[in-house]
Amino acid sequence: MVVGTLLGLGQTAVASRASAVGIPTQDQVRAALASAPGSNLFWTGRVGSCGSEDDSVKPTAEQYARQHGHKTLEMRLADAGLRMPPFAAPDDHAKKIWRFASAEFARQTSHQTGVVKGTCVRDDNAADKPYDVMIVGDSVSNGYEGDATWRYRLWQWADDQNWQAHFVGPLTGTEKQRAAHPPEPPPLVENAPDTVTAQPDPSEFTGAYARSNDPGFVQGGSAHYAMWGRTLGQDVGTIEAVMAAQGAQGHLPDMLLVELGFNDIGWQGAGADLVDTMKSFVDNARRANPNVQIVLADVPQRTSLGSANPQLPQRTRDYNAALARAVPTWSSPTSPVVIADIDGAMGCNPASTACATAYDGLHPNPLGEYRIASAFGAALHNAFGIGTAAPESPASVPDRQVSTPTGLVFDGTQQGVTVTWNKIVGAHSYDVQWREVASRAAKPWETAVPPARFNRWDLPWQYSFQPVDGRRYEVRVREVTGDADNLTSAWSTPVSGIAHPTTPKPPDEVTAGAAGPGEIDVGWTPVHDDSLTRYAVYVYDTDTPLVFAKVYGYAPTARPPRRITGLTPGHHYQVFICSWNASGEGMPHIAEGTVVP
Template sequence: MRILILGDSVSQGSSGDWTWRYRLWRRLVDAGVAFDLVGPRDDLWDLRADAPGAMSYADPDFDRDHAARWGMFAGMPDVPVASLVTTYQPDVVVVMLGINDLIWTDQAPAEVAARVGDLVAAARSARPDVDVVLSEVTQHWFPDAPELNAQLALLAQAATTASSRVVLAAAAAGYDVDRDTWDTSHPNARGEVRIATAVAAALHELGIGPAATLPATMPPVGPRFPATFSGTLAGAEGRLAWTSGPGATHQLLWRRDVTTGAPWTRSPVPLPRDGTLVVPGLRRHHRYDFRLQPVKGDDLPGGDVYSAVVSLVPGGPMLAPAGVRAVARGRRCVRLAWRPVPDATSYVVERRVGRTWTRPVRTTTPSWRGTRLPVAPRWTFRVRATGDQVVGPPTSVTVRPARSAAPCR
């Protein structure tokens, strides 16, 4: 069973899409139908280049042949339909055209339907017994689109013959502009499933495949491919750069201050598909995480589709105190000293007790004196530098008490 899909951008799809052609192929394969999708193309529309030729399908592992082209008019197919049918000998032609004629040529719905009727006649001129599926245009919210769909229904009834059947695919039924498109015109993953289900139901009328209903669970929408993301530092400024994956029309930036335990927050301003961004005012020694979330039109990606996390620490991490020295002053006293740590405003000292540490004691100088320590064979201390909500890594030191009972000093 050879099937030729003739359509415009809704049928061709764009960068990162599965396409409704994939959804139909998957449905028929799972049903055990022996079929072949035919046509002169196998590509998507490349959103970045604004040209045909993209192969960036969300899943390219299917029969991608088709005869759809972005911007095609029913009245001006780029390849004559008779030539397509002669070359590929389809048993069924699926036609999903007319919305561009309606919007861009100011033709009345009846005139556009007549142009679709000419396509049916041209297909029959090359193969008199070819069957045809006429799909409604999905964008029923555009002026005159409902009337065009009504005219296509009348055409399907009038054009049917004993040797060449014409059936209508009710693709507009239940199709929603917000839920099923990413830009008020082109289908997202949910829209793809709805169109494929309508076309599969029409094919069932022709005896091809089982009865078709919508699945209980719809697929996630939005881009499936994260951006390539990187970042550098220039003083207290972060410099981010990215290139979007297929399908993204822009990116959303998320950030968090890991040092303060802040949650991820999303910038309200979307970023372009590709670009760079300077992030000023980063605090020294704080670790900041950044990630990008791809968006296609008005569709956020379903599920966790994010770029790799870029982490930036202006000034580097807070350093551990160096040169820590401990001198016992009697059996219960000790004095600690260390070299000052850059950007530290204070230090915390803790003493080990078994497997835990005592409550931190804070000092603003690079030294500390401990008194009334418990009598023990040795004491272990650790010192950390702190500043601007940053706590650096520790440096540990162990000291034995002095044997004498000299007073603390």
């Protein structure tokens, strides 16, 4: 016989009114089982010969409960004066009301509890039922190809503590590095993509984990619902359906571990008001499971973004403070809500340019993965009594190893300078440097902006008006897995070649004129080239620093002029047009002057 923690029980549906005379109703049972947090005790199984009900551990459990101020299911029913029928009664209603009582007893149990378990139990015993846990989050929780992830560190702790957590969700992998591909033209204006779809494509999240991860996690413990770029605002509308879909597979989440909000604050300007969105998320989750237990992470501070987002630190502080005030009022007797302090665990200073727990100022490095798992584990232990102790985080963890790229190949026949190399699993990006090699001496290295996201790079015209046909260029590459110097590899051996671009020429004439407040008309002369696949119209706001041009795609058959709307009235815009074919994007033709809509 053992006494241990019990976290999950099965649920059985029963009618709200019993149909047999003398059997209590569901409402009567529910009222009888009302209990304070941490006051319930479960029992299951038999001892001795295990041959009859006389071998039940029930008397031992009741004795233990009286000694420790707890109540078993039967004790609560007796205290309320309810007479329950024998479970073995021939009437099926008797079994149904007992099953409902067991499920209701579990639903009304919160905080730390225990179970007195015999040496032999039924095969379907609820004490042995895995606890379905779904992690909901963004890139911090999804992880990138080659990461161990904090989800793995929590899985390790659960396994060490014998917590029968079964992690569920529609996804299983990390964000994977995209396959190498040529430059992509802008989408056609008439076929512009909608906003980010509500439901993920599982194929996008099949990135591998660190080779050191336990196969038990990779092959059966890595399910989740976390995606790069995901916002809390998106998941408010999807969480109920996602939970219901898991329930249809027999794994309705008993608990949610939620890490969301940075993208709403960082890129959409949210602050303390995001707490209302989080409350809606909790409400929608409870529609799928009224008894779901929820652990909400606060939002971690990231290192300084300088002038790019100066309000981010204060908005993050405002949200975290508002969340701390609100969450204590959100718990119900059957659905507690608590906070995991991952901001404190990560400890990144928003005034600094480096953080010991993040490889880029936000996303956890190997040490940060332990820290976030520790924060969630502490919340699980302190609020729900899971485990004998909260997980510990090591003082230091080796960073990921980097490798120098190899296998560079130069191709001058497409966009003029195209270089590919062997993919490095886990590379977050690749720094690329290039230069023109003159007959007498090489020019200084130029650093490509932005860096390459996969193992291919094509020299774009935007920052240099290169390449030029017939000239020789040299390129070198290095792997990057974070901001620190030790997360960047040595430069590769350079590769060189002569540029012979086969991209199309731009229109001979380009015009732009104001058409109304925030609107301009753009015209151009057609390019007579059968290889043409797209026109790219660039509209650049010269009055707004640090902003990218808006790009609009038009089919070769599009008839100019085309009206561009949604611009800022009174701002100065520069307009230029490029032509595309299968080789890539050609040089631009820039309209004369600027236009003010």
